[in-house]
Amino acid sequence: MSTADERQTLHLPQGHTKLLLHSCCAPCSGEVMEALHASGIDYAIFFYNPNIHPKKEYLLRKEENIRFAEQHGIEFIDADYDTDNWFARAKGMEYEPERGIRCTMCFDMRFERTALYAKENGYTLISSSLGISRWKDMNQINDCGHRAAAPYEGIEYWDYNWRKKGGSKRMIEISKRERFYQQEYCGCVYSLRDSNLHRKAQGRDLIKLGVQYYGDDE
Ligand code: SF4
Helix, strand or coil: CCCCCCCCCCCCCCCCCEEEEECCCHHHHHHHHHHHHHCCCEEEEEECCCCCCCHHHHHHHHHHHHHHHHHHCCCEEECCCCHHHHHHHHCCCCCCCCCCHHHHHHHHHHHHHHHHHHHHCCCCEEEECHHHCCCCCHHHHHHHHHHHHCCCCCCEECCCCCCCCCHHHHHHHHHHHHCCECCCCCCCHHHHHHHHHHHHHCCCCCCCCCCCECCCCC
């Protein structure tokens, strides 16, 4: 008998045989990757996150994701770290709050590149692990995903809700099991600044890169 939180066998939307999954980091993509793998779905990871700052943090997040992809024998496409383009697009949005227009731009940019790669490499379906995080606005992410796919005939964005059926819970369980690196801010220099300002106001220590791993506090 299945329980409410049991992982479901996934099926790609009709007409698609493989998936290009944009991944933001190992903690968010761990459950998504395992669910796809367990369902026998053909997919590859597309890592394109020029928003992540500084480079040390970018490499920490990327290496963790590569390690997990290798464990599962999943192709890992390591795309550009074109930070200049990201900063150019973020100009004038430096003080926007999280979930605001800067984040829309940030999702747009990452999904546009995912859709382009899909078009050039024979994929018809894209999706992202970004939506599994409870810190994110799923509607905002889905809108960006659909917008990125729209210019390409034959490319679709799969807006599957990765949080449901215990997905959010398993995301944490897998992160602890794998002792994934635990990032303490969304990713860009502005989210790092704002997270530190918030901590300062609460009298907490500022963020230190590369020190916190899931499960360390248990
Ligand atoms: S807060 Fe996160 S989603 Fe928003 S712009 Fe920064 S890195 Fe991108």
